[in-house]
Amino acid sequence: MxxxxxxxxxxxxxxxxxxxxxxxxxxxxxxxxxxxxxxxxxxxxxxxxxxxxxxxxxxxxxxxxxxxxxxxxxxxxxxxxxxxxxxxxxxxxxxxxxxxxxxxxxxxxxxxxxxxxxxxxxxxxxxxQMDDPQRGFAFSSDGPLDMRLDQSLAVSAADLVNTASEQELADIIWRYGEESRSRAIARRIVRERSTRAITRTSELAKIAAAGVPYTPGSIHPATKTFQALRIAVNHExxxxxxxxxxxxxxxxxxxxxxxxxxxxxxxxxxxxxxxxxxxxxxxxxxxxxxxxxxxxxxxxxxxxxxxxxxxxxxxxxxxxxxxxxxxxxxxxxxxxxxx
Structure with missing residues (x-):
């Protein structure tokens, strides 16, 4: 940073x-x-x-x-x-x-x-980078679900979220985010995208945080999912x-x-x-x-x-x-x- x-x-x-x-x-x-x-x-x-x-x-x-x-x-x-x-x-x-x-x-x-x-x-x-909503790295402000550091990369976070299989998404969220709810989150993503594409950070944050109480000052329940997708998109x-x-x-x-x-x-x-x-x-x-x-x-x-x-x-x-x-x-x- x-x-x-x-x-x-x-x-x-x-x-x-x-x-x-x-x-x-x-x-x-x-x-x-x-x-x-x-x-x-x-x-x-x-x-x-x-x-x-x-x-x-x-x-x-x-x-x-x-x-x-x-x-x-x-x-x-x-x-x-x-x-x-x-x-x-x-x-x-x-x-x-x-x-x-x-x-x-x-x-x-x-x-x-x-x-x-x-x-x-x-x-x-x-x-x-993090505070620019147009980059799509964070969910504090709504923006396009991008996450690419290098805009020449072919696959954005939105592409990944909307095309990867449920198993692939679960593996990404678990491996790169160490998120214990990875399977449930992947399942909700696949269910939501069956009706419409997920293209905004606020949409993904809502899906990833569903059912988990959040107390201001603690780690947001969507944090690990966003980290995992960012790592995957940029091959970090x-x-x-x-x-x-x-x-x-x-x-x-x-x-x-x-x-x-x-x-x-x-x-x-x-x-x-x-x-x-x-x-x-x-x-x-x-x-x-x-x-x-x-x-x-x-x-x-x-x-x-x-x-x-x-x-x-x-x-x-x-x-x-x-x-x-x-x-x-x-x-x-x-x-x-x-x-």
């Missing part, structure tokens, strides 16, 4: 105070900067530019010569950030590209970002699994101070966090052979060292300022420096 917060770092004030409006507040901005340690002359990748807050501060902290490659699948987000950070683009310190982060290796090579000192993935959705988990090995390959052996290059990943639900945790753990391990084998036959070598043994979470003060940060988890790993 990215956004601009120019009050965090006085070094960036002159360059960020003039860069337009965004609804976002960057999640764990100070922690990200502390772990990634941006420095002058370094190369950094923000694989999920969003509102541009993390990107702006990476640029500020790596002044005057650090460079950032910013990737986002949402063209509207890139348009907003290109306007706000136009000075960095002109100075050839920021390159923005449209694409999904699962294409990171190819996009980085094309942009000349080889041997990167730090990589960030913020897997949350920005407030600019598959893309995360695809990019992790690419990140490891793109990281330099060391940063400009001789310290290990690092990757920082912010997740917002347990499915994402589990994938990141397991990947970091596996790549921090040498032999992966079953314990019963007397000698190693896999040839696997550890490539990463886990920096955060437990995920870093937002402070109470940050959550009070930005309630959407409450579920965020930050994990960090660094490239093992070969002798």
């Amino acid at each position: 990215e956004s601009q917060d120019s009050t965090r770092n006085s070094n960036s004030a002159d360059q960020t105070n003039e860069i337009g409006h965004t609804q976002h507040v960057s999640v764990m901005l100070d922690e990200v900067l502390e772990f990634l340690r941006p420095r002058a002359g370094g190369l950094y990748i923000d694989g999920t530019v969003g509102g541009g807050g993390h990107t702006a501060q990476l640029l500020a902290q790596s002044a005057p010569s650090g460079r950032v490659l910013g990737i986002d699948t949402d063209e509207r987000a890139l348009e907003r950030v290109s306007g706000r950070l136009a000075g960095f683009i002109t100075a050839d310190r920021l390159k923005l590209v449209h694409g999904n982060f699962d294409e990171m290796r190819q996009l980085a090579v094309q942009a000349g970002f080889i041997g990167v000192q730090g990589i960030l993935l913020d897997l949350g959705f920005s407030s600019d 988990l598959e893309r995360l699994e695809t990019v992790l090995p690419q990140i490891t390959e793109l990281l330099s052996q060391t940063d400009l101070a001789g310290q290990a290059a690092r990757v920082a990943i912010i997740s917002f639900h347990s499915l994402e966090d589990r994938i990141v945790k397991e990947y970091f753990r596996r790549e921090a391990t040498g032999c992966l052979c079953p314990p019963r084998l007397p000698v190693c036959v896999c040839g696997h070598k550890a490539r990463l060292r886990v920096v955060t043994s437990r995920p870093v979470t937002p402070t109470v003060q940050e959550i009070e300022r930005n309630p959407r940060a409450r579920s965020a988890k930050l994990r960090v790993a660094e490239k093992i420096i070969e002798a």
Whole structure:
């Protein structure tokens, strides 16, 4: 969940105070900067530019010569950030590209970002996206049932809701939303769509929440269904699994101070966090052979060292300022420096 917060770092004030409006507040901005340690002359990748807050501060902290490659699948987000950070683009310190982060290796090579000192993935959705009813991510305001980050994707949430079988819908809602009522919700969706297509967020929210009492301040009973469909539409988990090995390959052996290059990943639900945790753990391990084998036959070598043994979470003060940060988890790993 990215956004601009120019009050965090006085070094960036002159360059960020003039860069337009965004609804976002960057999640764990100070922690990200502390772990990634941006420095002058370094190369950094923000694989999920969003509102541009993390990107702006990476640029500020790596002044005057650090460079950032910013990737986002949402063209509207890139348009907003290109306007706000136009000075960095002109100075050839920021390159923005449209694409999904699962294409990171190819996009980085094309942009000349080889041997990167730090990589960030913020897997949350920005407030600019969530609060726009026309994007269809939330049900707080009625809008078209879309949920596509990249409008070039062929299948929207409405397409999925109106064409998938009852079993497919139940599986999606259970797998990606961990919703215990998945079968009942899928059954109601199929029943409702038999009379008319479900095309609005308010319609789906009503179906998903049917029969469940809701107390303001608690999690809305349609939340997990919306999460599941959004993940499915945007192939979020598959893309995360695809990019992790690419990140490891793109990281330099060391940063400009001789310290290990690092990757920082912010997740917002347990499915994402589990994938990141397991990947970091596996790549921090040498032999992966079953314990019963007397000698190693896999040839696997550890490539990463886990920096955060437990995920870093937002402070109470940050959550009070930005309630959407409450579920965020930050994990960090660094490239093992070969002798």
